[in-house]
Amino acid sequence: MARLELRRLRKRYSGSTDVLHDIDLSIDDGEMIVVVGPSGCGKSTLLRMVAGLEAISSGELVIDGECVNDQEPAERDIAMVFQNYALYPHMSVFDNLAYSLKNRGTPKAEIAQRVEATAQLLDIGALLERKPRQLSGGQRQRVAMGRAVIRKPRVFLFDEPLSNLDASLRVQMRQEIRALQQRLNITSLYVTHDQTEAMTMADRLVVMNAGRVEQVGTPMALFRKPATRFVAGFIGSPAMNFLTFSVNTLPDWLPRVPAETNEPLKGELSVGIRPEHIALTTLEDGHIEGCIELVEPLGSESLVHVRIGGHDARLVVRHGGMELPEVGQVTGLNFQGPFHLFDRHGQRLSTRLRLADTNCSMES
Amino acid sequence: MAPQLLIVLVFFFWPAITALRQSLYVQDAFGLGETFAGLANFTRVLASQSYHEALFNTAIFSVSVALGAMGIALLLATMADRVLRASRVYRTLLIWPYAVAPAAAGVLWMFMFDPTLGVLSRALAALGVHWDFRLNGHQAMALVIIAAIWQQMSYNFVFFLAGLQGIPASLLEAAAIDGAGPWRRFWTITFPLISPTSFFLLVMNTIYAFFDTFGTIDTTTSGGPGGATRTLVYKLYQDGIVGLDLGGSAAQSVLLMLMVGLLTLVQFRYVERRVQYH
Numbered sequence: 076m077a078r079l080e081l082r083r084l085r086k087r088y089s090g091s092t093d094v095l096h097d098i099d100l101s102i103d104d105g106e107m108i109v110v111v112g113p114s115g116c117g118k119s120t121l122l123r124m125v126a127g128l129e130a131i132s133s134g135e136l137v138i139d140g141e142c143v144n145d146q147e148p149a150e151r152d153i154a155m156v157f158q159n160y161a162l163y164p165h166m167s168v169f170d171n172l173a174y175s176l177k178n179r180g181t182p183k184a185e186i187a188q189r190v191e192a193t194a195q196l197l198d199i200g201a202l203l204e205r206k207p208r209q210l211s212g213g214q215r216q217r218v219a220m221g222r223a224v225i226r227k228p229r230v231f232l233f234d235e236p237l238s239n240l241d242a243s244l245r246v247q248m249r250q251e252i253r254a255l256q257q258r259l260n261i262t263s264l265y266v267t268h269d270q271t272e273a274m275t276m277a278d279r280l281v282v283m284n285a286g287r288v289e290q291v292g293t294p295m296a297l298f299r300k301p302a303t304r305f306v307a308g309f310i311g312s313p314a315m316n317f318l319t320f321s322v323n324t325l326p327d328w329l330p331r332v333p334a335e336t337n338e339p340l341k342g343e344l345s346v347g348i349r350p351e352h353i354a355l356t357t358l359e360d361g362h363i364e365g366c367i368e369l370v371e372p373l374g375s376e377s378l379v380h381v382r383i384g385g386h387d388a389r390l391v392v393r394h395g396g397m398e399l400p401e402v403g404q405v406t407g408l409n410f411q412g413p414f415h416l417f418d419r420h421g422q423r424l425s426t427r428l429r430l431a432d433t434n435c436s437m438e439s
Numbered sequence: 440m441a442p443q444l445l446i447v448l449v450f451f452f453w454p455a456i457t458a459l460r461q462s463l464y465v466q467d468a469f470g471l472g473e474t475f476a477g478l479a480n481f482t483r484v485l486a487s488q489s490y491h492e493a494l495f496n497t498a499i500f501s502v503s504v505a506l507g508a509m510g511i512a513l514l515l516a517t518m519a520d521r522v523l524r525a526s527r528v529y530r531t532l533l534i535w536p537y538a539v540a541p542a543a544a545g546v547l548w549m550f551m552f553d554p555t556l557g558v559l560s561r562a563l564a565a566l567g568v569h570w571d572f573r574l575n576g577h578q579a580m581a582l583v584i585i586a587a588i589w590q591q592m593s594y595n596f597v598f599f600l601a602g603l604q605g606i607p608a609s610l611l612e613a614a615a616i617d618g619a620g621p622w623r624r625f626w627t628i629t630f631p632l633i634s635p636t637s638f639f640l641l642v643m644n645t646i647y648a649f650f651d652t653f654g655t656i657d658t659t660t661s662g663g664p665g666g667a668t669r670t671l672v673y674k675l676y677q678d679g680i681v682g683l684d685l686g687g688s689a690a691q692s693v694l695l696m697l698m699v700g701l702l703t704l705v706q707f708r709y710v711e712r713r714v715q716y717h
């Protein structure tokens with residue numbers, strides 16, 4: 076258990092531009108931080124810097140008040156679960172689990188006892204004699220977890236540990252990992268590109284984009300109040316819809332008078348509306364009309380994709396009714412708040428806005 | 440019949456059968472007639488002092504060459520692997536000198552170790568070692584061993600490097616996080632994982648030392664001085680081609696084949712057990 080602090084961490088590979096720009100983050104004792112972002116945004120690099128596998132170009136990495144920039148991976152007392160598990164193929168499950176203890180000169184009897192306990196914790200007791208190649212994907216995942224857990228590290232690192240599993244196993248394992256992490260109360264840094272995984276597992280989420288932190292916060296805070304258009308589009312599934320307007324031609328259904336603005340708005344404005352805040356309606360009642368292009372029934376609800384002529388945009392609507400609308404049909408769309416407004420730089424507008432026709436105030 | 444089978448038949452079984460047949464006959468002095476001799480050729484060869492010496496030489500030579508060529512190649516390959524993992528650019532740069540090396544090697548060795556002109560001979564003289572492999576049997580043996588090691592090293596290097604490059608970086612990283620230092624990582628992760636390569640090379644190097652070193656010995660020492668570098672394959676050549684003892688050399692070649700076959704069998708039976716396939 077430990078407190079982890081990243082202070083203006085920066086990474087530059089020789090001969091390339093910065094891959095990570097001034098990452099600031101502090102992780103509390105026992106907290107599970109999930110770093111989420113698209114592939115190539117620098118998540119693995121960040122994790123590898125924390126593990127000590129990649130040199131830190133500038134900034135400080137502090138564990139429990141001590142700067143560990145110059146420490147070897149082994150000295151940092153960190154465990155990592157790799158995307159491909161990185162189990163030692165020539166060793167039995169027992170030896171895989173015991174390896175780190177052997178390296179530290181733990182007595183044989185204690186090793187046996189701790190392997191036993193860890194195997195029980197992860198329900199892999201029957202597999203101890205097997206080689207990794209004789210295990211299924213889920214079992215390998217458990218062994219990889221066991222190898223991380225066994226020596227009671229100060230910090231857990233996970234690099235997309237579930238991406239090689241099929242969908243149902245992924246759901247199961249993410250619950251198990253989360254339960255185990257909470258039970259052992261180990262400070263964790265978990266990296267994934269999957270926003271559902273991120274939302275469900277995190278105490279706090281870190282959304283990264285192109286080597287920068289876009290926003291840090293609890294999953295619900297990020298969902299309800301995304302700080303940037305990027306975060307708004309990334310968090311939530313199906314993704315938020317965006318419509319772009321010029322500030323001079325704002326539609327009727329959006330507030331005409333932005334109150335409490337510090338400076339006048341210029342140029343273009345992005346309005347974000349989540350799929351659950353749009354309703355299909357008749358042409359007369361709709362704020363806007365469009366043509367239904369695709370209907371994806373999910374059972375309890377359906378996703379209806381509607382092409383909006385004037386905006387050259389396709390909106391996704393969460394449709395709760397059991398009656399499926401027909402493809403090709405022209406329909407009205409009714410927008411209900413909250414709306415999320417972003418300026419032309421993608422920054423959230425912190426203005427208090429009111430819907431013109433209703434009286435409900437929007438998220439600010 | 441498949442062409443491959445035909446080739447095997449013509450280039451391996453036909454000579455083997457001829458040798459086997461010939462080992463059971465004695466030629467007359469003019470090579471005109473031959474008489475069946477049973478195992479007489481074999482008993483004669485096995486009883487001769489010079490055959491025992493050649494056997495001893497071969498043992499020393501083969502063990503030194505196999506261990507030396509593999510050990511040095513592994514060391515170099517490990518260092519090359521480090522460089523390559525850090526940057527991919529070096530890959531082609533590194534491979535080609537090793538591919539060219541053997542051709543240049545023979546000439547190079549002669550230059551360096553020539554007792555009167557060689558650079559290394561003079562360096563050794565400065566150290567108080569009188570270098571003359573034409574007179575000193577131990578020095579001659581050392582020279583052919585070094586030359587054979589040099590010849591075989593590039594082959595081993597390429598295989599070892601390929602084996603090392605095949606080990607995922609994440610395994611070594613996981614081991615580093617698990618608290619293993621570089622030395623321990625090598626012996627507990629890298630070495631077991633390249634054991635299939637090592638085993639294959641052990642078989643190939645043994646065969647190389649037994650058979651393929653004929654040319655190296657012929658150009659450097661011609662088996663001398665006084666038979667000090669006469670290995671089994673070289674003795675076979677001398678007795679057969681130079682001494683015209685066809686029956687005796689045929690018997691020797693049969694024995695040599697048996698020996699290598701047996702050695703390979705032993706390696707497969709005992710060494711291969713320790714090999715980690717995964």
Ligand SMILES: Nc1ncnc2c1ncn2[C@@H]1O[C@H](COP(=O)(O)OP(=O)(O)O)[C@@H](O)[C@H]1O
Binds near residue numbers: 094
């Ligand atoms: N060894 C390296 N040398 C140069 N660039 C690298 C290296 N490793 C990763 N990168 C670059 O750093 C960026 C971030 O990579 P990575 O951390 O693996 O992203 P992620 O894990 O989020 O997919 C990528 O643009 C990648 O090309």
Ligand SMILES: [Mg+2]
Binds near residue numbers: 118119120235
């Ligand atoms: Mg990655």
